Amino acid sequence: MKILLLLFLVSWAIAHPTGESHRDKRQAAKLSTKWTNGQVNYYFGGTPLRDRRPMILNQMNYIQNRTCIKFVENKDAWQRIKIDLNDFTSCRSKVGAPGSRSNPGGEEVLEVGHCAIIFGTHIHELMHSLGIIHEHQRPDRDDKLNISQAEVVRRGLQIDMGIANWGTTSLLTPFDHGSVMAYDINHYEPPIMSAKDKDSDYTLGNRRVSFHDMYKVNKFYECSCPKELPCQNGGYTNPGDCSKCNCPRGWFGALCNEAPCGGSCVLQAKPEWQTKTVNTSYQFTGDNMDGFTSYFHHIQAPYGMTIEIKIEKLDKFICRSSCNHNGIEIKYRMDHTTTNPLICCLNEKQPFAQKVISSVKNPTVIEVYSKDRTEPAAATFSYRYIDEAIRFG
Ligand SMILES: [Zn+2]
Structure with missing residues (x-):
């Protein structure tokens, strides 16, 4: 039975x-x-x-x-x-x-x-x-x-x-x-x-x-705090804990103005391509039971430069609609507070993921995530910056 x-x-x-x-x-x-x-x-x-x-x-x-x-x-x-x-x-x-x-x-x-x-x-x-x-x-x-x-x-x-x-x-x-x-x-x-x-x-x-x-x-519930904090990067004072801000994905610290890993996960782009592999596996961190673990990086370029990213390899990623096993989110669009397109396939199912992605953000947040009960996976991507002023000047 x-x-x-x-x-x-x-x-x-x-x-x-x-x-x-x-x-x-x-x-x-x-x-x-x-x-x-x-x-x-x-x-x-x-x-x-x-x-x-x-x-x-x-x-x-x-x-x-x-x-x-x-x-x-x-x-x-x-x-x-x-x-x-x-x-x-x-x-x-x-x-x-x-x-x-x-x-x-x-x-x-x-x-x-x-x-x-x-x-x-x-x-x-x-x-x-x-x-x-x-x-x-x-x-x-x-x-x-x-x-x-x-x-x-x-x-x-x-x-x-x-x-x-x-x-x-x-x-x-x-x-x-x-x-x-x-x-x-x-x-x-x-x-x-x-x-x-x-x-x-x-x-x-x-x-x-x-x-x-x-x-x-x-x-909807008109939640607020007695005092508003000067949250950065689109964050707002967290009504669940008024001593810190709720931050868009990829921004950290009480005021959403800190890079991931205390600054050690910032990748400095150069004019030539560099390659990075991010290994992911699920870890329980307090309130993500049966959920996801994310690994964030910032890709940074000199002021005025345009960051480009290319996904090179997805190892053990599960290519399926909703990208609910593993995935990559690159915050390359103007609005980084809404979810930018998730990537979990490197084939005809997600053609844009096979091309060079040009970002309007500097730094650009890149998140690689894996869900509980999926095998450890790895994503490899390349990144560089270009001078749009030269290209279009
Ligand atoms: Zn429903």
Whole structure:
């Protein structure tokens, strides 16, 4: 029986790589409501084969460490969620706190039995519970995504794939292909969604949790600190710990003005190509259980020079949409606070990754990451700078 169940679960997970049910009929049922004072009361129910509680508690901590949201275990609270761990439950949540805006309170059930065992899937469901909709259902999503409306209607997916016009909460931050709230392009088979920016196709569905995911929660709940810090590089004072800033990926220190590894991971570009190999393997660092470990570098050039990067080799990388096993993010675009295109393939699936990537940023952040339970992997890239003034002068 257990083997049969496992086989069923494995086949289900393959069919639904992001882990979420597409049968949720309640998502757009009500305007999203907020938890009073940002306090989410919860309790666990059910007895699963695998105890997900440590993983879920870890992901709650991830949110708490970066926002003013607090998770409190209290099954008698007037406003609460039951986190149903049973294996035969789905993977879904109501959007917003229990009750309605005019009559908040009561109990909602957050089903996690079929959520994929990967960091970010429970954050996705918890964010629904906080009132956040899917990234691909934002009112502005048609600027960024191609979604076959005919297929949506034909397959009856209007609720999961339609625009949530009431979901203006999502507009508090820019559209982010790397949001934990976006589906993988292969969530449905055959696919019905792709990115208008082809280079971002494999970024959709990534589960690392983006900078803007937490920023959106902070804005929706109007989280703040008594004193604003002078955060740099797009960071903002962290309502989860007012003594430091929340930083975009690749920037460190209390004020987001420090390079990775205390400065020892800065690569000085020259006019000629140099090569660097970054080895990655998962390490538990506090709030990334079943999650990702990232290795950051800055590539730096003299003022006014343009940095170029070429991926030379991806060793043991798993080439799959959403780049959820290993990947590289190069912050080469103007907006480094949103997720730049993720790379996990060096073939025709990601043609842009085979070319020289020209960056508008100096320094340019380059991140190589690996997920728990993937083999150690390595990425090799080359970098240099060119003088655009000479080329175009
Ligand atoms: Zn969802």
